[in-house]
Structures are given as C-alpha cells and as structure tokens.
Amino acid sequence: MTSLKYLAGYPPALLAQVQQAIDAGELGGSLARRYPDPHEVRTDRALYDYVNELRSQYLRNAAPLSKVAYDNKLKVIQHALGTHTTVSRVQGNKLKAKREIRVASLFKEAPAPFLRMIVVHELAHLKEREHDKAFYALCTHMEPAYHQLEFDLRLWLTAQELGDT
Template sequence: MHPSLRFIQGYPEHIVTPVSQLIESDRLVAWFEARYPENHTIKSEKALFDYAIDIKNRYMKKTPPISKVIYDSKIHIINNALGLYSYVAKNHGGKIKSKNEIRIASVFKDAPESLLRMLVVHELAHIKEKNHDKAFYQLCCHMEPDYHQLELDARLFMIYLDLKK
C-alpha cells in the first residue's frame, strides 16, 4: 500500500482502489490539477478571519462570536487533523470570558477555495455541534451542500501534496 493512502484510510474499497490506481500510474497529480485548476487568494489571517465570519453570518448568526481564525503550521503534524476548533473559557474577576477559535492547517493557504471553505464550515459547525454526529454533518451540509465530496477531496489534496514533494 502506498504511504499516501493513509489520508483515505477507512474509506470504502470503491474509493480507495481508483485512488490507488491513479497513484500507481503517476496520474493523481495531473488528475487533481485538472479537477482544481485554481487556488484561493485568501492568504492573510485577516482575510481568513473575514472569510470565516462571512460564512458564519450567513448560516449561524445566533451562535457566539469567533475571536480568532488563523492558519497554523503545526496542526496536521500534531493532531493528524486539517483544522481545529477550540473553545476557551477563562474567569476574570468573577466574569467568565469565552473565546471561540478556529485554526486551519497552513497547507490550505495554497489550496482550492472549495476545500478551504469545507474546512471552515467544518470548524464553524463545532461552535454549535461539538461531536461528529448526525446533527453535526447535517449542519455542515446545510452550509456546504457538497460537504462530503469536498471532505474526500481535501484528503486527496493531502495525497496530491505528498506526491508533489
């Protein structure tokens, strides 16, 4: 098994086999670039924050505010994740101050916009739904109807990056 297939470990055979064949025939990079010819232009953390807030305001107006949305270079190495949502509550003089923060793996600075959107949607959904359950995925699909395909494609993007090294 090719080491890059670790990114789609647990996916059904009817998905893994064609991906494996693309890798073995050295066609996955060209296939991915044809599928996603352009990357987004959201490079700064301010632009990323504004991007996330726009999505939040469109679909989740009544949820608590987000204090930070950043690219994080350590994410997938440490957590084997592509993005992280964190909720921090601190007691300041008897008042509880809470912060919602989203971190997106830095490799997605140079990704197709739809894959970045899928990650932001995923992390935003955690504000309302903490667990990866049916309600969580329903919310993700409400914000991004192609969520499940884009989640797979984000994993294929990781394979793509692995093969381009």
C-alpha cells in the same frame, strides 16, 4: 502499493481506483483539472473576514469568534487540518469564553473549495461538538458538496505527500 492513510475506512474498491490513479501518475493532474483555482485568502485578517462572513450567513446566533488564523504548527499527520478552541477566563464575577479557529497553513496554497470545506467543518463545531449526524447535517447545510470535498481533500493530501502535484 502506496499507503493511503488519509483514505482509511473507505471501501476497498474505491481504494483500488485511487491506487490505480496513483500508479498511472494521474491523481494530482486530475485534481488540478477539477480544482484549478486557488483562493485569495492569504493573510490571517482575510481568513478572519472569510470565516466571519460564512458564520454570519449560516450561524447568526453562534457566539462570535475572537480569533481566526493560519497555524503552521498544525500537522496533517496528527489529523489536524483545523482546530476550534474555547478558552474560558474569569473576569470579576463573570465567566468569559473566547472562541478561536485555527486552520493549517497548508491551506494557504490549497484550492478554494478545500479551504471552504475546512472552515465549514470548524464552524459546525460552534454548534455541534461531536462528529455525529447533526454535525454532518450542519456541514452539508453550509456546503452541499461537503462530503465530496472532504473525499477530494483526502485525495489532494495523498497527492501532496507523494509529490504528485
């Protein structure tokens, strides 16, 4: 039996279906058929533009982002697929805050919907800090298939770890 660490918390019946697909060697192939197209967002500049386009479409009143980049130091093992940070600095008598989003470099090679799901997740943190009902409502507002994409991303990470791609 394979360790399904990315799927912890899902119902046992669903995990059994995933295990069955892994045992049959079908997990990676089925995901490749469902998500055949990679994205074209390969550079940090392209990622910055992509994220800001989504931000301006859905979160017009949110604070601007000072930096958006791929980060090869983010490790999936530590459950970090992307991060959002706010760096505050005192400039004169004012407090300035800079917001940054970093996306794991692994997503340079991921299917396009998975990159969108990660970006939507990190953008939602600009408005909602906690993973609560309001946070997920905002995620599904920006990406209606958010929950399915999150599950499929977890399957994709499992397939990557197993070398079933």
